[in-house]
Amino acid sequence: MKKVFTKTKGLTDLPFHYCPGCTHGIIHRLVGEVLEELDIMDTTVGVASVGCSAFAMAYFNCDFVQALHGRAAAVASGVKRSLPDHTVFTYQGDGDMAAIGTSHAFHAAARGEKITAIMVNNAIYGMTGGQMAPTTLEGQKTSTSPYGRDCSQMGYPIDFPKALATLPGAVYVAAVSVDSPKNILKAKRALKRAFQVQQAGLGFSLVSFLSTCPTNWGLSPVDSLQWLRDHMMPVYEMGEIKVTEEVKAL
Amino acid sequence: MKKVFTKTKGLTDLPFHYCPGCTHGIIHRLVGEVLEELDIMDTTVGVASVGCSAFAMAYFNCDFVQALHGRAAAVASGVKRSLPDHTVFTYQGDGDMAAIGTSHAFHAAARGEKITAIMVNNAIYGMTGGQMAPTTLEGQKTSTSPYGRDCSQMGYPIDFPKALATLPGAVYVAAVSVDSPKNILKAKRALKRAFQVQQAGLGFSLVSFLSTCPTNWGLSPVDSLQWLRDHMMPVYEMGEIKVTEEVKAL
Amino acid sequence: MMDKIVLSGFGGQGVMFVGKVLAYAGLLDEREVCWIPSYGPEMRGGTANCAVIIADEEIYSPVVEQADCGIVLNQPSYDKFLPRIKAGGALVVNSSIIDMAVSRDDITILAVPASEIANSLGAPNIANMVCLGALLSKLQLTDYRSIEKAMDAVVGKKKPELYEVNLAAVKKGGDCA
Amino acid sequence: MMDKIVLSGFGGQGVMFVGKVLAYAGLLDEREVCWIPSYGPEMRGGTANCAVIIADEEIYSPVVEQADCGIVLNQPSYDKFLPRIKAGGALVVNSSIIDMAVSRDDITILAVPASEIANSLGAPNIANMVCLGALLSKLQLTDYRSIEKAMDAVVGKKKPELYEVNLAAVKKGGDCA
Amino acid sequence: MPKVVVAADRCKSCGLCVDVCPKTILAIGDKPNSKGYYPVAVTDEEECQGCGLCGLVCPDLVLEVYK
């Protein structure tokens, strides 16, 4: 009897601590599957950020380093320069990367740092209980935008992948979603490509995942996926935003 | 007998401390002239950065606040939120804004902060004696890239205005040069427009000036201007990079 | 006089809310009160708990090491707080979903099928209030009337219907005590 | 024995270089030496200066408050360092561009038209070396031969021509002393 | 015959699998697991076509699908 679907060896057996229906879990699984398929679990170092995924290191079957909030891209650069033959990736929230971590991600990309950055965009600060993130949508209510985000005062949602795509060092930039089986499979292909770009030493690769936060959005997990489709997908450019010639040639 | 050219009231009489031929001086004058022409000397607060222009505050006929290295855009945001009816501008080096100050400039732009940011791009850290800047060109020799900037290791020159132009909050972004009388006049028009954009409350405006550093480039002032034309202008997108409809409508 | 109360369950079971109601009850009776939440990464999914102190003198030490009584709404909470009730104290247990194999005989254990009762009231999420009702008889410094006032202050105006069903639950719980 | 020397001029006049040559001279004679630059924002355009200590015992305090002798290449330097030479000490002054209206008679002032001499040697930028030559006679722990060795170590190999003209300047300066 | 194995103790009854199952044969169960969540159960094993979609969308690696 063959297995149609089963847990990847890229992950440990530890149950996730995430809230019910939080898609951090799906994204974890995709990362684990890519680690397994590329057979790089022994030569990969992940860098955890601070956010709901701060404790992710226990879930992956590879070595991990905990970074301070926002510093993952800098830490990953330090690891990669030390272990050039290893695969190094960061797993960061949208606040972690696009708020406090802006300059580290920006300059890692500008340097063409040979790492893969993963951004989990749930339009909110999940870990701290639902404050406004740089990615929070216009009018969206959060605990620090209780009357809805007023962009003229609080700023506009940042499409961070688009900004990084302007940098020559960023050779592969993709924005994906895990709201449906189809998109989950698409997302995995993008993620795998990003890792392969790194293995080929072509430069900095970024995959941004649209993800849900049922708890802080105040929606059921199922409704959250719908909200993501209805409100986030139209705002953020989706798909492979930047693919250089070298990457295409892979 | 009419004055064809004379010193603006926008500046004090204090002689500049800059090296011979350093175009920081020309850019200062343009700012002073715009302050005078818009008659806003009494309602303008400048924010000085840390770089060769750290002591600029003594040269301008308006109030000034000294910011820490890289923090000018944050300080300016604090000033503007306190004095919404004032004109607030930053005067920053390329290192100050595009290296250590990256996230502050980036997020001030994302917030559509109603300030005018001036970046003086001389492709080097002048104040500290000629180290590599984010804007240093490929192959350019500096004290921290003594064998020439190797982009694959040290990163690629950053065209910061282009990156900020991707943000909705940045409504006017221009890159100019002060290498010739013609360009000096062009530069002044852009600068004036940036200030007017702020006065109209449209959002964040940025003017990037290509500037020389004869001392650290190791060239004569005249040769420096030629080097700027030959090497910097081709690399950095010049002119009005972003002009929103509202700005055009001004 | 002082009531030290611990309240524990998993996120969503509304232990923080019960705590607030108790604290308000104390406040409205012009007692000294302290509401002490547990906060931290455990939150995600895991168990939440808080402690409430109601006293008729100034509360110096806000540290609740051993409580006079408490409410536990799920198994992990039971396991964690059973040992933390003072001898002679009382623990209200949501017997609907808690296995009480391990127990103590130096404290009063009030086994209340709170989840069932809540379901019977058509509001599965108020097992917490049922347990509160059962707890009241064990408290020195607050009673049903105070809770009524408190509920009024906390939810009353905003959500009358909520107000009603919650108090109904408290009453039902009281009958189990 | 100890020579404390101050050297000052505006950026580009090569005072730091003279200082290094002196320090190397001391080093090659196996003396204890200290080369102390002024560093800071003044640099931009303004005056640069440094101090050199050459000693035959360990140098504890590296602070040069009052110097035994010095070289000043421009007016601001003269004004600043004239008062900072010990009584009985010596100051070499680039008389080509320095007005010595104010002066002292408790120190030896060696007025050397260094800029002219440098021009006459066809290298306007070596007034510094001319003054160094004039200074040598006032030093206890170094002499022309040491300077020669030092010049060899500092520029010798790299730029022979520079080496020559610099030493020529030192000699010429020596004649003025 | 296709089969879905449920690691009930991992389930958080988020309902994503219930929503995605083309055969609508998944439902939230009625007795809590150790964490206090009510894990999903397969209502009609016969019907399962082994498409694996439930496993694909489950955030908590609760489901294994065989065919």
Next chain:
Amino acid sequence: MPKVVVAADRCKSCGLCVDVCPKTILAIGDKPNSKGYYPVAVTDEEECQGCGLCGLVCPDLVLEVYK
């Protein structure tokens, strides 16, 4: 008649004005100012056309141009 006024003490003899003058009537002088720089001087006042370019490019506000 056009005229250029040189604030000699501000001049740093950078040469930018010398380079830009269409009439090539500006030159670095030969006696230093208080800072030790050799300020520019107008070699042939007659020739000046008062175009003001020198003032425009001078980084140190040394020059005023009248016409």
Next chain:
Amino acid sequence: MTKVLMKGNEFIAEAAIRAGCNLFFGYPITPSTEVVEYLAKHFPKAGGTVLQAECEVSAINMCCGAAAAGKRVMTASSGLGISLKQEGLSHAAANQLPIVVVNISRAGPGLGGLGASQADYFQSTKGGGHGDYRLIVLAPSRAQEMYDMTMEAFALADKHRNPVMILAEGFLGQMMEPAELKDPAPAALPAKDWTVGHSAGRAKRFIASYGLTNEQCEANCLVWEEKYRKIRETEQRWEEFHTEDAEYLLVGYGTCGRIAKSVVLKARQQGLKVGLIRPITLWPFPEKAFVPFRNKLKGVLTVELSAGQMVEDVNLALQCSVPSHFYGRQGGVLPSDNELLGQMLKAFQLKLPEGV
């Protein structure tokens, strides 16, 4: 006046609004987040501005801009975020900018944990940033003080033109207690004649602190040092509890101060002459409180939620003239009153007539 029941963090926020704070710049971090959340909800109605910055470094520098423009401004953070503000705090102090900085502390070092900790004492009082500067540091111990001291912080900041820090364990920020929402105490404050903006008809100003020469730098340092001397002289605050006839002294601030009070009472019940000094200003440290006790005590026990930091200042204040002991818990753990009582008896080698 009736009392309201809120979290300590919310009392701080409400006090800021009523103290006439104009702007708040911050970045969320547990356990301080309710401050920005409360303000986001209530500050706009009061005409205030709340701006969530992209990081703590940005927040403190925004505060510098607002303070330079003469506004009352506040920021709040914890542990890691406060560490990030150190450059900005040093800069703010050098530029004599009145800013209220709230540190709802958590357990460190590094990411540490979220529990109650007092391990930021050195950072707060000796200057975590570079250079000789000081923050005035206030340490509340209950909800009413969270409120009152926030009001006082704004007054002290304007009075001395200096950043003021409120240092409270996360425990105090998260706990709900009743407190009165008093009006600010009227205070005669110096005119703000040094701020930027509206410069018509006066010489232009700039706010900067660097020195172009060492001599100028030293002159600046001496001005600041003199200011700090005056603050040390005039602003020491502390609470004494049963010290009249004390032979033994407990010293603790914040939550430890409260727990220590229970201990003092329990000890007194047993006839032990134990008293408590609870520092309220951590800087300036209340040395004056200790002067009368030099050479006069049988023992002092300093209790902190750290490995031992304030204990150094206690020893210096007592000129090492009495047997000094320390008891600390770390990582967010709070000692119970019985635990602390036991430790005290052990340290002072005392027996209770009848065991407790």
Next chain:
Amino acid sequence: MTKVLMKGNEFIAEAAIRAGCNLFFGYPITPSTEVVEYLAKHFPKAGGTVLQAECEVSAINMCCGAAAAGKRVMTASSGLGISLKQEGLSHAAANQLPIVVVNISRAGPGLGGLGASQADYFQSTKGGGHGDYRLIVLAPSRAQEMYDMTMEAFALADKHRNPVMILAEGFLGQMMEPAELKDPAPAALPAKDWTVGHSAGRAKRFIASYGLTNEQCEANCLVWEEKYRKIRETEQRWEEFHTEDAEYLLVGYGTCGRIAKSVVLKARQQGLKVGLIRPITLWPFPEKAFVPFRNKLKGVLTVELSAGQMVEDVNLALQCSVPSHFYGRQGGVLPSDNELLGQMLKAFQLKLPEGV
């Protein structure tokens, strides 16, 4: 062995290369910049990596990554830049990452100035970041020590798995003196069996320091505290100069230690029994050096380039048992030996047989 003449900063860089440092991450700042500049020139030939980060925060976090991967790594900065690294240093200490941090200090607070200053003593020794952690802090006083202590810093960092700071005034970084380029002293260091990478055939590792419960956090804190206790016990370093029969003691580190030596000699020439203790490790502070002098001195004078910081540790080490005095210069100004001699005579109320 022949000596070479370089700037102190260059000796630090050269020592790092010869100590087997693998990577350097930094951001330029006067007066430390020659460190990165020298490495940019010479490190690549030696197979090292120099990366100019976009800011100091990035640099210290890059260091954390490299240290976690088991490499020898260094960063250098000054004043403002060091303040920005505080969060990272607290994190590095909590994660027990061996990193060498060079602080070529300048005058603060804020932008301050570039002159010689020792006003970062508290920040460096008591923890400028949040939480209970310590850096081992070495204070060289001349070129040879800049070189030697850099070598030692790498060994100490690996030995104790702790960040080590070299704290030297800009003056020492900018000054050229001759020094020998010795080879590193052979040291038996613990195996790096905790690093990430190359994980085949072993359980996966992660490097993190947080605690999910207060109890776990406290357990971590106790482990670190025990390590610090051991370091305090074993690593105190200092130099004594004419202390054998000293009735009066001068205490100063770095440049002040040098100037104080001239003063001691001048005083001795006049028959005054003056000695010097020059702390070499600022943390752990060399308390042991002071134990023999408790209650035995007529006076102690601590001299610092600050408003008075280390003097607190001197008093604690002497248990406030001798008359204590302080003399400081600030903002970058250095006292001359005659000036210091005069201050000493004044403090100790001494007269010179014949005036100096």
